[in-house]
Amino acid sequence: MKRAPLIFFCALAIFAATIAVSRRDSEVNETRTEKLNVNGIDILEIKVPWNLQVTIDSSVQPSMSYTNDTYLESNKASVFSVRRENNKLIITPNPDLDAKQLEAGERYGYLDINMTLPKTIRTIISDCGVELDTREALEDFEVRSSDRISWSASAKRLRLIHSGNQKTCEYGNRENITVSGDEVGELYVELLEGEIDLYQSEKITSATLMTGSKVKLTMSSINTLKNTQIKPIVRAEETPALPAQ
Amino acid sequence: MFSFQRFARLAKAHWAEYRKTYAWFIGIGIMIHFVLLALMFAGSGLRAITNDAQEVIYYAGLFTTAPIFAARYFQAMARKEAALIVLMRPASTFEKWLLAFLFVAIFYPVAYTLAFYVCNLPSALLAQVLAETMSSAASEYRVYFILNDASPGELISVALTLTVFQAFGVLGSLYFRAMPFIKTILTAFLVLLFSIFLTIVFNARPDNIYSYWTMARELSPAQQILYPVMWITLPLLLWLASYFALKEREAA
Numbered sequence: 001m002k003r004a005p006l007i008f009f010c011a012l013a014i015f016a017a018t019i020a021v022s023r024r025d026s027e028v029n030e031t032r033t034e035k036l037n038v039n040g041i042d043i044l045e046i047k048v049p050w051n052l053q054v055t056i057d058s059s060v061q062p063s064m065s066y067t068n069d070t071y072l073e074s075n076k077a078s079v080f081s082v083r084r085e086n087n088k089l090i091i092t093p094n095p096d097l098d099a100k101q102l103e104a105g106e107r108y109g110y111l112d113i114n115m116t117l118p119k120t121i122r123t124i125i126s127d128c129g130v131e132l133d134t135r136e137a138l139e140d141f142e143v144r145s146s147d148r149i150s151w152s153a154s155a156k157r158l159r160l161i162h163s164g165n166q167k168t169c170e171y172g173n174r175e176n177i178t179v180s181g182d183e184v185g186e187l188y189v190e191l192l193e194g195e196i197d198l199y200q201s202e203k204i205t206s207a208t209l210m211t212g213s214k215v216k217l218t219m220s221s222i223n224t225l226k227n228t229q230i231k232p233i234v235r236a237e238e239t240p241a242l243p244a245q
Numbered sequence: 246m247f248s249f250q251r252f253a254r255l256a257k258a259h260w261a262e263y264r265k266t267y268a269w270f271i272g273i274g275i276m277i278h279f280v281l282l283a284l285m286f287a288g289s290g291l292r293a294i295t296n297d298a299q300e301v302i303y304y305a306g307l308f309t310t311a312p313i314f315a316a317r318y319f320q321a322m323a324r325k326e327a328a329l330i331v332l333m334r335p336a337s338t339f340e341k342w343l344l345a346f347l348f349v350a351i352f353y354p355v356a357y358t359l360a361f362y363v364c365n366l367p368s369a370l371l372a373q374v375l376a377e378t379m380s381s382a383a384s385e386y387r388v389y390f391i392l393n394d395a396s397p398g399e400l401i402s403v404a405l406t407l408t409v410f411q412a413f414g415v416l417g418s419l420y421f422r423a424m425p426f427i428k429t430i431l432t433a434f435l436v437l438l439f440s441i442f443l444t445i446v447f448n449a450r451p452d453n454i455y456s457y458w459t460m461a462r463e464l465s466p467a468q469q470i471l472y473p474v475m476w477i478t479l480p481l482l483l484w485l486a487s488y489f490a491l492k493e494r495e496a497a
Contacts, residue, residue: 004420004490011482012436018475019440021467022449172385 033065034078036089038118043088045125048080049170050111052126056134056153058118064091066113079111127168133181148174154182161190179204191215192233198224246339255336256344270317271360274310278302278364286368292386294372299389303361304403310357311407315349315414316429322418322494323425332495342488349411358391365389398458405476406455412483419490 038044046052050066066079081094119136129147142159143149146166151158160177167173175194179187184204189196192212198204201224209217210233219225281302285293321327334341369388376386395403417429444451457472464472 002489002493004416004486004493007482007486007489008416008420011479011486012439014471014475014478014482016439016443018454018471019443019449019451020447021465021471022451022453023447 031065031067032079033063034080034082036062036064036082036115036117038062038089038121041084041087041089042120043123043125044091044115044117044121045088046091046113047127048091048093048111048113049128049168050113051129051131051147051169052124053112053114054124054130054132055114055116056119056121056132056136056138057116058120058136060116062115062117064113064115066111127166129169129174137182146173148176148178150178150180151184152181154184156185157188158184158186159188159190162192162194164192190233246337247343248337248340251336252340252343255334255340256347258334259344259348267356270310270314271356274306274357275360275363278306278361282364282368291368291372291375294368295385296387296389296394297385299365299369300394302365303358303389303391306361307354307357308407308410311349311353312410312414314353315411316418316426318345318349318415319418319491320426323423328494338488338492338495342491345415345487345491346484349415350408353411354407396459401458402455405480408480409483412480412487416483416487416490419487419494422494 064080078094081092083090083092119134119138122140123142124130124132124144126143126145127147128145129149130143130145131150132141132143132153134153136153138153138155138158140157140159141153141155142161143151144161144163146163147169149160149162151160158179160179162175162177175191176197177189177191177195178197178199179189179201180197180199182203185206187198187204187207188210189207190210193214195216195218196209196211197218198207199218199220201207201219202221204224204227206227207224207229209215209228209230211217211230212233217230219228282294285298319331321331331341336344366388369386373386373388391400391403413433414429417432418425421428440451443449453468454472454475457476
């Protein structure tokens with residue numbers, strides 16, 4: 001037989017064998033869930049380059065789950081490190097795994113983090129996008145992020161603060177704030193650049209929008225304008241956080 | 246087996262004979278890119294020229310045209326009288342193969358990248374200026390540059406995948422004597438079907454193989470051996486097969 005086709009079939013055999021073994025280890029659980037101790041905690045700070053989906057539900061155990069798809073699949077250690085500082089819970093990437101990842105000279109994989117938290121948490125500070133959804137009526141709530149903030153819940157006083165595009169996210173930071181869902185009493189939004197979408201603005205009692213000159217605003221009802229104040233932005237660092245209860 | 250003077254003469258002769266063809270090939274690529282940009286501009290204006298869109302155009306163009314360029318390198322071999330001229334050139338098989346490798350695997354990606362910027366740079370810079378004046382994030386509109394925007398792992402994946410496609414194109418053009426272009430495409434299609442079949446049968450994850458250079462994963466022992474072996478040997482074997490295919494054509 002000629003050598004060219006022979007070598008080609010050798011290459012094809014190696015390719016086929018590699019595909020055959022690329023099957024995932026069936027023992028690897030693709031979703032991990034870790035319990036969170038949030039007693040005495042009212043501020044959650046999460047310093048990871050992935051999006052965060054939060055459900056406020058006081059009836060279930062606070063937890064964090066993530067799809068362990070692309071990050072050290074069969075590693076037994078947690079992807080995250082959790083520590084407390086007074087009334088604040090700080091979540092960062094596990095430094096050991098982080099070092100291993102950096103040693104490989106590669107970027108992170110992608111994780112979707114889902115959190116279930118009680119309504120005693122009143123402030124979420126995140127490096128990446130935050131989507132918050134709940135059926136519970138909240139009192140005061142504040143979300144600070146340097147990526148997209150999406151709010152779909154009711155609150156008496158709500159502060160959504162975009163802390164500027166700081167390139168903290170794995171797949172780029174977005175600059176928009178979306179408010180939809182139920183009733184919001186006093187809404188306070190800070191955004192220097194990007195888009196503010198108030199999809200059910202008729203359900204907002206009053207809104208203060210601190211914006212830069214390049215912000216695009218969308219409202220579902222023109223009537224909301226009566227109760228809306230639009231002011232030029234003050235630097236985000238100068239904005240005081242909500243006082244702890 | 247290898248004489249530098251003879252190789253240089255072969256390279257000069259090849260360049261003299263094919264430079265116009267290559268210029269046309271690159272020129273047509275530039276024209277298609279301009280048309281594509283014009284269509285995007287007509288649809289959404291310069292705002293469509295985001296960094297991501299530039300990246301998609303770059304890779305789509307590279308992975309479409311590079312295998313075609315590779316498959317056309319030995320196009321003369323498809324015609325009996327022209328094949329004789331190519332085969333009778335005073336150079337060894339290795340020199341002819343090496344020249345093909347240099348043109349296909351080195352020269353073409355560099356030329357493509359330079360040609361890409363002929364179209365991309367003005368449009369991307371305009372989009373960037375526009376983004377700065379509009380309420381858009383300027384970072385989304387920065388000029389795409391592969392060495393800046395791709396990680397080292399991504400660059401390795403792209404380079405190895407591309408050279409596999411190119412070697413496959415060259416091999417097909419040498420192995421098939423009649424209608425090599427169509428038969429190479431048909432063979433590629435059969436390999437694709439075979440891969441899909443294997444993926445289904447073994448419940449495989451080919452994306453895991455592709456992300457070998459970009460993700461720090463925990464791999465099974467078999468994967469630890471076969472992934473790097475495949476990535477390294479596949480291009481080597483295909484280029485080696487194309488060398489032997491050329492040699493077998495000369496012997497025939």
